Structure formats: C-alpha cells, structure tokens
Amino acid sequence: MRDTLSSTISSVTDLLLRSQAAPDVLTEQTGATFAPVSPIEIEARAVSKTFGATPIFSDVSFRLARGEATALVGANGTGKSTLLRCLMGLIPTSGGSVHLLGQQTNEATGREMRDIRAQVGLVSQKHNLVPRLSVLSNVVHGLLGKHPGPRHWSHSLAPQSSRETAMHALERVGLADFAHRRADRLSGGQSQRVAIARAIVGAPKVLFADEPCASLDPSAGEDVMELFFRLVRDENVTVVFTSHNIEHALKYGDRVLGLAQGRIQLDATAASLSFADLRGLYD
Amino acid sequence: MTDIAPSQNERARFELARFERPSAISFLGYALGLVIIFWCLAGAGFSLEKVASSPPRFADFAARAFPPNLEPQVLSRLGWKMVETLQIAFAGAVIGVILSVPVALLAAKGLIAGPWVNQIVRTGLSFIRAVPDIAWALVFVVAVGLGPFAGMLAIVIDTIGFCGRFFADDMEATDKGPAESLTATGARKLDVVACATIPGSLPAFISTSLFALEKAVRSSTILGLVGAGGIGIELKVGFDLFDYPTAMTVILMIAVVVIEIELVSGWARTKIIGEQR
Numbered sequence: 001m002r003d004t005l006s007s008t009i010s011s012v013t014d015l016l017l018r019s020q021a022a023p024d025v026l027t028e029q030t031g032a033t034f035a036p037v038s039p040i041e042i043e044a045r046a047v048s049k050t051f052g053a054t055p056i057f058s059d060v061s062f063r064l065a066r067g068e069a070t071a072l073v074g075a076n077g078t079g080k081s082t083l084l085r086c087l088m089g090l091i092p093t094s095g096g097s098v099h100l101l102g103q104q105t106n107e108a109t110g111r112e113m114r115d116i117r118a119q120v121g122l123v124s125q126k127h128n129l130v131p132r133l134s135v136l137s138n139v140v141h142g143l144l145g146k147h148p149g150p151r152h153w154s155h156s157l158a159p160q161s162s163r164e165t166a167m168h169a170l171e172r173v174g175l176a177d178f179a180h181r182r183a184d185r186l187s188g189g190q191s192q193r194v195a196i197a198r199a200i201v202g203a204p205k206v207l208f209a210d211e212p213c214a215s216l217d218p219s220a221g222e223d224v225m226e227l228f229f230r231l232v233r234d235e236n237v238t239v240v241f242t243s244h245n246i247e248h249a250l251k252y253g254d255r256v257l258g259l260a261q262g263r264i265q266l267d268a269t270a271a272s273l274s275f276a277d278l279r280g281l282y283d
Numbered sequence: 284m285t286d287i288a289p290s291q292n293e294r295a296r297f298e299l300a301r302f303e304r305p306s307a308i309s310f311l312g313y314a315l316g317l318v319i320i321f322w323c324l325a326g327a328g329f330s331l332e333k334v335a336s337s338p339p340r341f342a343d344f345a346a347r348a349f350p351p352n353l354e355p356q357v358l359s360r361l362g363w364k365m366v367e368t369l370q371i372a373f374a375g376a377v378i379g380v381i382l383s384v385p386v387a388l389l390a391a392k393g394l395i396a397g398p399w400v401n402q403i404v405r406t407g408l409s410f411i412r413a414v415p416d417i418a419w420a421l422v423f424v425v426a427v428g429l430g431p432f433a434g435m436l437a438i439v440i441d442t443i444g445f446c447g448r449f450f451a452d453d454m455e456a457t458d459k460g461p462a463e464s465l466t467a468t469g470a471r472k473l474d475v476v477a478c479a480t481i482p483g484s485l486p487a488f489i490s491t492s493l494f495a496l497e498k499a500v501r502s503s504t505i506l507g508l509v510g511a512g513g514i515g516i517e518l519k520v521g522f523d524l525f526d527y528p529t530a531m532t533v534i535l536m537i538a539v540v541v542i543e544i545e546l547v548s549g550w551a552r553t554k555i556i557g558e559q560r
Binding site for chain 1: 458460461463464465466467468469470471474475477478479482483485486
C-alpha cells in the first residue's frame with residue numbers, strides 16, 4: 001500500500017516536473033489523457049495591432065507546433081498579412097507578445113532577431129525576386145541569414161558549397177536549368193518556384209507564405225501549392241500561410257485560423273471543417 | 284432602341300457653369316501672384332526699350348562673329364581644349380557617381396542610418412546643390428590652384444549633390460518586397476541593401492548618372508571662365524579680345540558636343556531602361 005502510494009506520488013511529481021521543464025510542448029487531448037505531440041514553434045499571446053487609431057486585430061492568441069501547417073484565412077482587410085508580419089517580427093505588435101522558435105521577438109536584440117530569422121523563410125504573393133539578377137543569385141540570397149557578407153551577394157562570389165546548396169534547392173523546385181536566367185525573364189509560376197527555392201535553401205524550421213498563389217492562374221497556383229507543401233512536409237517544417245482560397249486552406253492546412261472582426265473567430269483542425277464553415281468568415 | 288437624349292428637367296439639372304467663380308482668397312492669390320511677377324521684372328531691369336534696340340546690336344555681333352574661325356591651328360587648339368573639357372566632365376562625373384552611392388545610403392530613410400543621420404546628410408546635399416558649380420570651381424581654384432583639377436573637383440562635388448539626393452530618392456521608392464523577403468530570412472541591413480535595394484534601383488541609378496554626365500559636360504564648358512580648366516577660358520579670351528569668330532567657334536563646338544552627349548545619353552538610357560521591362 002505504502003509502495004503503491006509512493007509510486008503514485010512519484011509519477012505525479014514526475015509528470016508535473018516534466019510539464020514545468022518542457023513548457024514548449026503542445027499537448028493534445030486524446031480521450032482522458034494529454035499526450036505531448038510536438039514542441040511549440042510559434043506562439044502568439046494576446047497580440048494586437050493598430051495603425052494609428054485604426055485597430056486591425058486584438059487579443060490574438062494561438063500556439064503552433066513543429067511540423068504543423070496552419071492556414072490563416074479571413075476577408076480582405078482583416079489583417080492576415082499584418083499578423084504574419086507581426087509573427088516574423090517585421091513590424092512591431094501594438095500589444096501582447098510573439099514567441100518564435102522559443103524566443104520572444106519583441107524583446108530580442110537585432111542580432112538575436114537575425115539569428116531567429118535565419119531559421120525562417122518567407123514566400124510572398126508577388127514572389128519578390130530581384131528582377132535584374134540571375135535566378136541562382138536570388139536563391140543564394142536565401143543563405144544570407146546564415147552566411148552574411150559580400151560572398152553571398154552574388155552567385156559569382158559565393159563559395160562552392162553555397163552554390164551547390166542553391167542549385168540543389170533549384171533542382172527540388174524543378175528549375176536547375178534556369179539557374180543563369182535573369183529573374184525577370186521567368187513566368188509567374190516559375191518566379192514563385194524560385195521564391196520557394198530561396199525560402200527553403202537555408203533549411204528553415206518555419207516558413208511563412210503570404211497568399212503564395214494569389215498572383216497566379218488557378219493551374220499554376222495549384223502546382224505551386226502542391227510543390228510547396230510536398231517540400232515542407234518532407235522536412236517537417238512548420239508552415240503558416242494566408243489564403244483566400246478555402247479549398248487550399250482545407251487541403252493543405254492541418255489547422256485553420258479564421259480572422260474576422262479583428263479577432264480569431266475560428267481555430268480548428270482542417271479535417272473537422274467544411275467549405276461552408278470557412279465561407280461564413282467572408283460574409 | 285431606348286432614347287438616351289436627356290429630358291427638359293435633366294437638361295436643366297446637368298447645366299453646370301463652365302468656369303467656377305474664384306473664391307475671395309483665390310482671387311487675392313492670383314492678384315498677389317501678378318504683383319510678384321511685375322516686382323521681379325522691375326528688379327531684373329526689364330526694359331522693352333532695350334529689347335527693341337537689341338536686334339541691330341545682335342546683328343552687328345553676328346556679322347563680326349561669322350564666319351567662325353576655322354583655321355587649322357585654332358581648331359586644333361580648341362579641339363584639345365574640348366578633349367580636356369570632356370576629361371574633366373567624365374572623370375568628375377564618374378568619381379561623383381561612385382561617391383554618391385554611400386552618401387545616398389546614409390541619406391535614404393529606412394535603409395542603414397537613422398532619421399537624424401538621414402536629415403543631416405540630406406541637409407548637406409541641399410547645401411551642395413544650393414552653391415552653383417562655378418562657385419565650387421572658384422573655391423577649388425583657391426584650394427588646389429588654377430587648372431583642370433580644380434574643375435574636376437567642382438564637378439565631383441556638384442555630382443554628389445545631384446546624384447546623392449536622387450539616388451536616395453530612388454532607393455526609397457524601390458520595391459520593398461525583395462528587401463522584406465531577405466530581412467525575413469535574417470539578412471543584415473547592409474546585405475539587404477546590397478542584394479535587394481541597390482539592384483532594384485540600378486535602372487534609376489543609371490538614368491540619373493547619365494543626366495549627371497550631361498550636366499557635368501555642360502558645367503565643364505564654362506568652368507574655364509574662372510580658371511578651372513576646359514574650353515571656357517577660350518570663350519572668355521575670345522570675348523575679352525573681341526575675337527568674335529573664335530568665340531563663335533567655341534560656342535558652336537560646345538553646342539555640338541553637348542547635343543551629341545545628350546543624344547548618346549538618351550540612347551543609352553532607353554537601351555538600359557528598356558531592357559529592364
């Protein structure tokens with residue numbers, strides 16, 4: 001009896017200690033117990049943002065686990081892209097805090113912020129390549145977070161190892177043959193694939209994608225989304241993407257966050273949602 | 284087919300005054316503008332009488348200046364002076380353009396320097412532009428002595444004032460997207476500027492630089508008036524000695540060279556900016 005009691009106390013103590021020692025572990029309710037799933041990569045705590053006197057969103061809180069793909073949906077002007085930029089620390093929050101890869105971004109120094117971002121990639125709606133430079137130079141630039149300095153300003157100056165890494169990234173998006181072509185000579189779909197290569201070349205732990213196929217025709221958009229998620233799923237990368245395409249949110253997201261009226265109105269697994277559930281966010 | 288002609292009532296409703304009556308404040312503004320124009324004309328010694336009497340004098344000058352002096356030794360001397368003028372212009376413009384890039388980086392908002400540095404550098408650039416190139420030439424003649432080197436330094440400073448400001452404006456106006464994408468991956472400010480901002484602004488830089496070169500060629504032709512080298516001294520000597528045929532030769536040479544430079548620069552600008560698209 002005494003042994004049993006002692007064993008039970010020990011187990012409970014152990015469990016409590018483990019939960020305190022590893023606060024960055026997401027737990028998931030599985031029946032009656034909570035099982036650790038994955039470390040937390042991104043956490044927003046009561047984040048708010050205003051531009052002047054105009055509130056964009058407030059009290060936004062969520063935790064995203066490693067390897068999770070989260071779709072951020074909502075009508076125009078709800079602040080999806082702004083929230084994405086707040087998560088990356090590209091613009092300051094007006095309130096609350098963001099923890100990215102275990103570090104609070106609004107308290108990080110410039111150097112610390114660069115170190116965090118070196119583990120992050122961004123794919124934007126407009127691909128944001130430098131038009132006059134070669135495809136390979138654009139991809140090599142994706143390594144600047146890890147290898148700052150003039151040697152990574154151009155593919156011509158880059159060390160052989162970086163050139164090979166960049167070529168490998170281009171190979172993965174199917175554009176190795178376009179390495180020396182000028183970026184402004186590519187089609188929209190090709191440009192977005194180069195932007196994906198630039199985002200993944202540094203082997204990021206977290207990828208942000210802001211409406212990655214909004215400027216593409218439906219077919220090219222589908223190709224880009226397929227490619228993007230095939231690559232990131234292979235590497236267990238955490239992804240946050242915004243989209244107006246409800247089908248994409250349900251197909252590629254593990255989880256869906258819906259922004260409306262300046263708040264998170266929806267937070268659910270994609271599997272538990274229907275098209276109609278998300279359609280309501282746009283009404 | 285539906286009749287789309289307006290009805291009588293619609294016609295009355297659509298009848299708007301063609302001109303708006305100015306408000307009292309606008310009227311006072313126009314009146315004040317006119318007063319200022321007349322005040323400036325008075326200050327500039329504007330005289331219709333002098334305008335009316337000038338054609339005969341101009342005709343007299345033209346009669347004494349034509350034909351221009353085309354003697355081989357004069358043409359040879361003036362030709363070499365023109366070469367020196369172009370050397371001053373090219374050397375000054377190239378050095379000025381190169382030095383303008385770091386200056387512009389400090390002047391451009393939101394790139395590598397804070398707002399105080401931006402403001403101080405921009406004020407410095409405004410000062411440089413406010414002083415005419417001929418005044419800079421006088422300053423450098425005092426500093427480094429008579430000759431083309433003083434002229435070249437004047438062109439360098441003048442080019443920095445011009446390009447430094449416009450390069451900064453170009454970089455501020457360039458697409459922020461590539462810079463944001465690199466910032467998001469942890470790149471330093473200097474790396475972002477080198478890899479995204481400057482390549483993005485390059486067509487505008489080239490266009491501005493070509494304008495700077497045209498400006499430098501025009502300036503360098505008159506710097507000789509204050510002893511800073513180039514063909515300007517020949518113009519001054521021509522007029523001082525009433526040798527109008529030689530002065531006319533100088534004027535025509537300057538015109539031909541400046542027009543040629545403008546044509547080549549315009550062609551290069553179209554070629555380079557056109558390739559961008």
